[in-house]
Structures are given as C-alpha cells and as structure tokens.
Amino acid sequence: MSQSIPISWSKAGVSIPLEQLPLEQLPNTDLVLRCQEGVCPDKAAFTELLRRYQSHVDKILYHLAPDWQDRADLAQEIWIRVYRNIKRLQEPVKFRGWLSRIATNLFYDELRKRKRVKPPLSLDAPRNIEDGEMDWEIASDGPGPDEDMATREFYSHLHEAIADLPEAFRTTIVLREIEGLAYEEIAEITGVSLGTVKSRIARARQRLQTDLQVYLNP
Secondary structure, X not given: OOOOOOOOHHHOOOOOOHHHOOHHHOOHHHXXXXXXXXXXXOHHHHHHHHHHHHHHHHHHHHHHOOOOOOHHHHHHHHHHHHHHHHHHOOOHHHHHHHHHHHHHHHHHHHHHHHHHHOOOOOOOOOEEEOOEEEOOOOOOOOOOOOOOHHHHHHHHHHHHHXXXXXXXXXXXXXXXXXXXXXXXXXXXXXXXXXXXXXXXXXXXXXXXXXXXXXXXXX
C-alpha cells in the first residue's frame, strides 16, 4: 500500500507572478505602472490607487482648508488631474509625494482664485432680504456640558493659528507634522531646497508656539 507524502507549500518555492495577483495585493508601484500602460490608465488599477489614497487627499485638504464646505469637489478635481497626468510620473515609487504635490498646488490655485473673485463676508453685517434686513443666525459651537472646554478651545486656536500662517509656512508644517512626510519629500513637493524647508518648518513651529503659549505653559 502506497503512502501519501505531505508537501509543504511554504518550502516548495512556488511564487505567483505579479500580473496574476488580485489588485488589492499589488504594491503601489505596480498599480502605477499598470496605469501607465496603454492609451488610457487602467481603470481597475486607478480605482485601487484611489481607494488607498483617498483618505490621504482628504486629510491634506482638511488641514489646509478646514472651513471649506466643498472639499469633496476639490478632491474630485485632484483625482481627475492625477488620472490625466499619471503617465508623466517618471518615478512610480514616488506616487504619494507626487499626489501630495498635486493636492497642495491645486488647493493654492483655488485659494488664489477665491481671493480674486469672492469678497470677504462679514457675519456682523445684516443680510438683505425682500422684507428688509435680518441678522445672521450662527449656530453656537460651544462645548456641551460633558466636553472638555479647555481641550476644545486649544484645538480651535490651533486651527486658527495654522490658518493664519503664511501659505508657504502652512504647507510645510501641514506636510511635516500632520502628513508625516520627510523633509526631502516636502522639498520635492514644494519645489524649494531642503534648507528652505527646514527653515520654514522651524519658523512655523516657533510662531505656533508663540500663538499658543498660554495653552502650552498654563
């Protein structure tokens, strides 16, 4: 009677070609390469990239424009631009930094456009309606009875302090402290030298510490 011999697949040295792997198991670089093949980007591979990096784009836009109500529209425009230009990415391994650069550049393009087109709105001014004027009714965002007022106040002032930074400082501090990018990646995204990146981050930190001194050293 013959005996069956168990085979250990972990020792058999069997490997599956990358092209046969499910998209969700492919590394980012291979997804980018698939998008760069053919006339148009591979839609399935691009959809997988979008799934992996949508939260990354949302996080950048949230910290750059926390009070914008149309961030989803801007995020959509970012991905349209990525789809149209992904074939131009010469180093697929740097897709994340390239995506961050597109997001920040598009944000500042939109910011400059809004500054030119939309005058500032005073919430103290009465609103004109057909029957006369009425005051703005702003819902209170004060803390509830069970919330920590000091913590809420700190983060409120932190967002304001970041928003008040010069554009170049705000971009670098967001990419460094919130996105966790390396100095070299930030230099590539912003198009300035490594020394300039470090200087901007240091000055942004100093300004934030000054603005929030009352909360940092109670």
